[in-house]
Amino acid sequence: MTNMYYNQDINEKVLDGKKIAVIGYGSQGHAHAQNLKDSGFDVVVGIRPGKSFDKAKEDGLEVTTVAEASQQADVIMVLLPDERQKQVYEEEIAPALKAGKSLVFAHGFNIHFGQIKPPADVDVFLVAPKGPGHLVRRTFEAGAGVPALFGVYQDPSGTARETALAYAKAIGSARGGVLETSFEEETVTDLFGEQAVLCGGLTSLIKAGFETLVEAGYQPELAYFETLHETKLIVDLMYEGGMAGMRYSVSDTAEWGDFVSGPRVIDADTKARMKSILDDIQSGKFAKEWIQENEDGRPNFNRIEKEEAGHQLEEVGEKLRAMMPFVAKGLKKEEEVTAGATN
Numbered sequence: 001m002t003n004m005y006y007n008q009d010i011n012e013k014v015l016d017g018k019k020i021a022v023i024g025y026g027s028q029g030h031a032h033a034q035n036l037k038d039s040g041f042d043v044v045v046g047i048r049p050g051k052s053f054d055k056a057k058e059d060g061l062e063v064t065t066v067a068e069a070s071q072q073a074d075v076i077m078v079l080l081p082d083e084r085q086k087q088v089y090e091e092e093i094a095p096a097l098k099a100g101k102s103l104v105f106a107h108g109f110n111i112h113f114g115q116i117k118p119p120a121d122v123d124v125f126l127v128a129p130k131g132p133g134h135l136v137r138r139t140f141e142a143g144a145g146v147p148a149l150f151g152v153y154q155d156p157s158g159t160a161r162e163t164a165l166a167y168a169k170a171i172g173s174a175r176g177g178v179l180e181t182s183f184e185e186e187t188v189t190d191l192f193g194e195q196a197v198l199c200g201g202l203t204s205l206i207k208a209g210f211e212t213l214v215e216a217g218y219q220p221e222l223a224y225f226e227t228l229h230e231t232k233l234i235v236d237l238m239y240e241g242g243m244a245g246m247r248y249s250v251s252d253t254a255e256w257g258d259f260v261s262g263p264r265v266i267d268a269d270t271k272a273r274m275k276s277i278l279d280d281i282q283s284g285k286f287a288k289e290w291i292q293e294n295e296d297g298r299p300n301f302n303r304i305e306k307e308e309a310g311h312q313l314e315e316v317g318e319k320l321r322a323m324m325p326f327v328a329k330g331l332k333k334e335e336e337v338t339a340g341a342t343n
């Protein structure tokens with residue numbers, strides 16, 4: 001049975017009088033910190049000196065070190081890159097933990113895969129928005145919200161569920177719906193979604209379409225508009241009205257092509273490969289390899305990121321987007337907040 005919660009189901013007052021430390025000021029960090037502050041809560045950002053530190057100050061937030069913010073706070077939300085969390089946790093957060101505090105995550109990776117082992121007297125839960133941080137902020141400012149998952153790992157205080165729900169409401173997620181889950185379910189499904197569909201699946205689909213057109217002699221600019229640019233417009237229609245909503249707006253010719261050709265691109269073999277990706281996530285193989293990649297200094301990550309940035313689709317896209325300033329408006333407004341993501 002699915003448990004969904006909306007604004008009217010949640011008492012955010014349980015956070016009154018509590019100090020909330022947002023550790024990290026990247027994609028999720030800036031959104032949580034600003035949304036919590038705008039919702040009237042007492043927020044301190046914990047961050048190392050550098051770009052994010054300066055940006056949080058510029059944005060008018062109270063900012064200090066990770067260790068000091070963790071000392072001050074009742075609720076500590078860890079919004080550092082997953083691969084950095086273990087070290088920062090051990091050095092700067094763990095010493096500040098004591099009974100009555102809450103340790104919170106936006107993704108269960110480090111708890112589920114045993115990288116972080118919190119003390120038993122601290123509440124541990126997750127509030128995981130189902131969307132990129134920049135959209136968590138942007139939708140909040142527009143009066144809407146990105147839905148989120150919440151899940152409790154340990155609850156010595158007996159109040160972890162209500163604190164998690166209040167936090168989700170304060171960042172705007174209960175405007176869209178908050179769904180109860182476990183650390184295992186959130187971690188596995190989030191990794192699967194980003195690998196097979198949202199990031200990996202989609203970029204590979206778009207690239208394959210772009211390359212097919214260009215290799216057949218069609219103009220790269222046209223191929224960019226056809227495969228990448230228009231994806232956003234089509235996905236917007238699905239976001240608003242599901243697949244039927246999109247099919248209502250496109251031509252019947254496109255809808256027929258969707259029915260007959262879609263299953264030729266994504267077929268039973270693709271689904272079997274998705275299952276194998278899911279197996280690797282469930283078994284911990286993916287996590288083990290990602291942790292090792294970081295311990296090795298990210299040789300493959302850095303090489304592939306560079307290769308991808310040099311793809312013809314990216315070069316063409318950059319020129320075309322420069323002629324459409326309205327397209328990049330959102331990210332420009334939040335410029336440099338993503339800096340941490342490229343470490």
Ligand SMILES: NC(=O)C1=CN([C@@H]2O[C@H](COP(=O)(O)OP(=O)(O)OC[C@H]3O[C@@H](n4cnc5c(N)ncnc54)[C@H](OP(=O)(O)O)[C@@H]3O)[C@@H](O)[C@H]2O)C=CC1
Nearest residue numbers: 024025026027028048050052079080106107132133340341
């Ligand atoms: N990106 C997203 O939209 C989503 C992310 N999540 C989860 O949220 C968490 C945060 O991810 P995300 O927002 O992408 O992270 P980012 O990479 O965008 O941000 C990282 C932040 O952490 C800071 N940081 C990095 N290393 C250190 C350090 N050693 N000490 C102190 N601060 C440090 C960076 O600061 P600096 O500028 O100094 O490098 C930056 O402010 C992860 O658990 C992720 O899985 C969940 C849902 C969606």
Ligand SMILES: CC[C@](O)(C(C)=O)C(=O)O
Nearest residue numbers: 130131132133190194198
């Ligand atoms: C889809 C990627 C994501 O899981 C997210 C924005 O939800 C992430 O880890 O950034």
Ligand SMILES: [Mg+2]
Nearest residue numbers: 130131190194
């Ligand atoms: Mg996600």
Ligand SMILES: [Mg+2]
Nearest residue numbers: 107190191194
């Ligand atoms: Mg994720």
